[in-house]
Amino acid sequence: MFAINPADPAPIWRQIEEGVRRLIALGALQPGASVPSVRDLAKDLRVNPNTVARAYQRLAEGGVLLVKRGEGTYVADEQPQPKKAQRNGALRDAAVRYASTAIAVGSALEDAVDEVETAYQRVVREHRRKA
Amino acid sequence: MFAINPADPAPIWRQIEEGVRRLIALGALQPGASVPSVRDLAKDLRVNPNTVARAYQRLAEGGVLLVKRGEGTYVADEQPQPKKAQRNGALRDAAVRYASTAIAVGSALEDAVDEVETAYQRVVREHRRKA
DNA sequence: ACCTGTGTATTAGCTATCTAATACACTAAG
DNA sequence: CTTAGTGTATTAGATAGCTAATACACAGGT
Numbered sequence: 202m203f204a205i206n207p208a209d210p211a212p213i214w215r216q217i218e219e220g221v222r223r224l225i226a227l228g229a230l231q232p233g234a235s236v237p238s239v240r241d242l243a244k245d246l247r248v249n250p251n252t253v254a255r256a257y258q259r260l261a262e263g264g265v266l267l268v269k270r271g272e273g274t275y276v277a278d279e280q281p282q283p284k285k286a287q288r289n290g291a292l293r294d295a296a297v298r299y300a301s302t303a304i305a306v307g308s309a310l311e312d313a314v315d316e317v318e319t320a321y322q323r324v325v326r327e328h329r330r331k332a
Numbered sequence: 333m334f335a336i337n338p339a340d341p342a343p344i345w346r347q348i349e350e351g352v353r354r355l356i357a358l359g360a361l362q363p364g365a366s367v368p369s370v371r372d373l374a375k376d377l378r379v380n381p382n383t384v385a386r387a388y389q390r391l392a393e394g395g396v397l398l399v400k401r402g403e404g405t406y407v408a409d410e411q412p413q414p415k416k417a418q419r420n421g422a423l424r425d426a427a428v429r430y431a432s433t434a435i436a437v438g439s440a441l442e443d444a445v446d447e448v449e450t451a452y453q454r455v456v457r458e459h460r461r462k463a
Numbered sequence: 464a465c466c467t468g469t470g471t472a473t474t475a476g477c478t479a480t481c482t483a484a485t486a487c488a489c490t491a492a493g
Numbered sequence: 494c495t496t497a498g499t500g501t502a503t504t505a506g507a508t509a510g511c512t513a514a515t516a517c518a519c520a521g522g523t
Binding site: 208209210211212215219220222223226227283288289291292293294295296297298299300301302303304305306307308310312313314316317318319320321322323324325 | 339340341342343346350351353354357358414419420422423424425426427428429430431432433434435436437438439441443444445447448449450451452453454455456
Binding site: 343344345379380382383400401402403404 | 509510511512513518519520521
């Protein structure tokens with residue numbers, strides 16, 4: 202699926218939440234597809250099942266996942282379409298954080314943009330490879 | 333100086349550390365200039381003095397700041413030049429995190445790059461304005 | 464000398480996170 | 494029915510980070 206980065210200060214459950222969202226956005230997880238069970242994903246990521254459960258619950262609340270109790274968890278048929286304002290807001294916050302660190306380490310704007318482009322395409326490619 | 337973002341999962345001492353580095357990179361803090369005292373900056377940021385002290389100590393260990401005990405803290409005369417490999421490594425990690433969230437929220441590469449450009453220039457402008 | 468402002472250190476308590484170990488209710492398959 | 498596999502809930506413990514309060518040693522100005 203994806204990997205957990207212990208060096209990332211973001212909580213693990215948030216990393217899982219974002220990882221699932223990313224897989225769906227990339228098309229690796231199609232609507233209706235089943236998602237790994239809480240225990241399986243926990244074992245895969247070397248993480249506690251409770252942590253995975255927390256991420257799944259948040260995704261279910263957001264309408265991204267559909268929980269069939271006692272049966273399993275699936276990708277919701279209709280993915281919620283976030284308002285453009287919300288999406289841009291989240292992206293904007295992330296951009297500010299990234300730009301701040303880029304400036305702090307003394308990188309020019311061009312270098313910062315280059316790194317984003319290669320990183321973006323590398324993430325996409327990485328998932329294409331596994332498919 | 334700068335602001336602390338409580339929503340950022342990064343520890344406050346790390347935000348302070350990066351904030352100081354950013355001010356130096358922007359030229360707002362020249363070598364030899366005095367930095368706000370631990371207590372003053374703590375009061376300014378509405379944060380505990382211990383947290384500021386931790387950031388200052390890390391910056392002093394890294395050669396970014398020079399501590400004159402009992403007198404004050406100053407920007408080091410010779411700023412350490414991080415190896416290009418180190419700087420690129422830090423930037424690369426940040427770029428991967430940013431690209432991941434951009435993909436997760438369903439943004440195209442072009443939009444992600446645009447947000448970085450505006451954010452970068454906005455941070456720079458914001459500091460130019462205060463100067 | 465005295466006092467104020469430095470950085471530094473220590474101790475305690477709080478909150479969030481993660482882990483671990485169970486336990487429960489539900490569904491599907493044998 | 495029994496069993497295995499779901500999601501879910503609870504409890505306890507460990508750790509990291511932040512806060513608060515206090516104290517110490519040093520430098521500089523009065």
